[in-house]
Amino acid sequence: MxxxxxxxxxxxxxxxxxxxxxxxxxxxxxxxxxxxxxxxxxxxxxxxxxxxxxxxxxxxxxxxxxxxxxxxxxxxxxxxxxxxxxxxxxxxxxxxxxxxxxxxxxxxxxxxxxxxxLGAVGPRPPVPATQARLRGGLHTKSRDRAAISHHYDLSNDFYRLLLDDTMAYSCGLWTEEHTDADAAAAQRAKLELVCRKLGLTAGARLLDIGCGWGSLTLHAAEHHKARVTAVTLAGEQAAHVREQVRERGLEDRVEVVNQDYRDITGGDYDAVSSIEMGEHVGDAEYPAFAASLHRRVRPGGRVLVQQMSRGRNAPGGGAFIEAYIAPDMHMRPLGETVQLLEDAGLEVRYTESLREHYVLTVAAWERTLEERWDEFTALVGEETARVWRLYLVGGALAFEQRRMGVDQILAVRPTAEGVSGMPATPARWYERLDAS
Missing domain, CATH: 3.30.1050 (Nonspecific Lipid-transfer Protein; Chain A)
Structure with missing residues (x-):
């Protein structure tokens, strides 16, 4: 009936x-x-x-x-x-x-x-298997490793299926020449812009903190002949980057280190990058993170932080993202991050919002997910695929509606005399990025 x-x-x-x-x-x-x-x-x-x-x-x-x-x-x-x-x-x-x-x-x-x-009263339903289950004190090294592993160690095969051939899992830079299908071109333009902002030259020493699957590390080593120390807490990522380094013959330029950023030693790097890693550091721990950026770069060296932000009254991540995607993450308004970097002794020279670019970037990932849905469900199961559908659709809307943002923050460690070594104007950074 x-x-x-x-x-x-x-x-x-x-x-x-x-x-x-x-x-x-x-x-x-x-x-x-x-x-x-x-x-x-x-x-x-x-x-x-x-x-x-x-x-x-x-x-x-x-x-x-x-x-x-x-x-x-x-x-x-x-x-x-x-x-x-x-x-x-x-x-x-x-x-x-x-x-x-x-x-x-x-x-x-x-x-x-x-x-x-309605017959809905009953015992609490079991928590879905895809929800993170972390133990230990907030932002202890063991808990941070588990939080990173929950998301980034899903499997390299999953991310190869989702991402373009750059394996860049961060906001791209969509120039006017890029169409909706040009996700890889948008990522290469972003990578080139980062290298130009950092002023990388042949032999320059770059510390890439939170290197992901090595997109910036490999681009800097191949196209700018930089010597790169790539640091990641995710074992799957470290294995992928090492494999790419061998395949591209970059062993003399790239060192891959699988460790916590708090265990990094050495300094006097010409440049330090942190691409969408700072969200995982934690609120109370961020001043120490900013101090470590200052400590690792030489006087006159540059630091580029690309990091997600939130509006003053916006929640940022929210309960779903923190439970299923990025446990223990923390986002703050851009101005607060700038202040923390300057409190650490860095001089912030330029900030650039890429918020609208992230709408396009996430939309490209979501299209791939839907177009290859059967492959994703066969690889990781339908529940995980549904987590990612909700994450990508909701994330694109959060950037579209300015509940979340993403910014590139370029800073320098001035010399004792206050010399920054920065160019008078940044115009040349953007020349022919579409051709990079």
Missing amino acids: TPDRTTRTGAAHRLAALVEDALGGPLPVRLRAWDGTETGPADGPVVVVRSRRALRRLLWQPGELGLAQAYVTGELDVDGDLADGLRRMWAAARERRLHPPRPGLTDRARAAATAVR
Whole structure:
């Protein structure tokens, strides 16, 4: 028998009434429940609650994390454009039609009664296997290694499938000549811009902290003849970079070190780079990190930090990203990071926002994920693939809507006499980047 989609006693209508009471406004998306009933706007995406377990997760874990758990397990899904659905929710929040739940005793009692009627009351569902489980003190070396491994040691095969041939897992630089398909060109333009900002020349010593899969390390060694010490905490990354160094015959120019940045020794580097690694350092630990950047570079040497940021009142990562993608990460407004770098003795000379560039970069990764969905699910399983779909779609929207940003910060360690050695103007940095 086909369920009556108009009845007010269907699961969808009961859920909608509960949600609207809690949010203080109408549903911005359509809702379909496990019994086939629907309610809400007729146009746009449909949020599908496939089982009562999704509701039970929200009872035990209200908010973003409970919703994410239900989505990655497939208990909750979106029929239609996921980005459109998330965009509508954020638009509703901005227009103040919706507000965070602040349930009182009466609201809680009504919610509990609805949950009982819907058959959703029960024991706490198990945490999805893809959710990080870290132990130990925040930002101890052992916990940081586990946090990095959770994300970056997923497998080199996974990242080869997701990324372009540069294996750069950071924001690219999309010049006017780049089309939507030119993700590799955008990454090469970014790598060349970093090398130019750092003033790399043949024989220059570069310390690449958080080198990833070696995109900057290899570019600097091949195209600028720099001598690079590449540091990563992820074992899978270190193995990949070493393999690339052997294949390209760069053993005399590149050293790969698999260790914590706090264990780096030596100094007097001509340049130091940190590309989207500073988010993993931690809030309390960042002053010591900034001091280590100053300590490692010689007087007159340059430091380039490319790092994600957040707006003053924006949450930055959020519960989902911190539980599934980058545990223990911390983002701050750009100005606070600049202050921390200057407090360490560095002189910040230029900052450049790449926020809109990250929208294009993440969109390219998300297209690859969708186009090769079967390959991804065969490699890592559907739950992990769904984690990445939610991460990439949500990340692109966060950059689009300025809840998150990403910036290149170029600093120098001045000499005792205050000499920076910086060029009078930066114009030449950008000449013919599309041809790099």
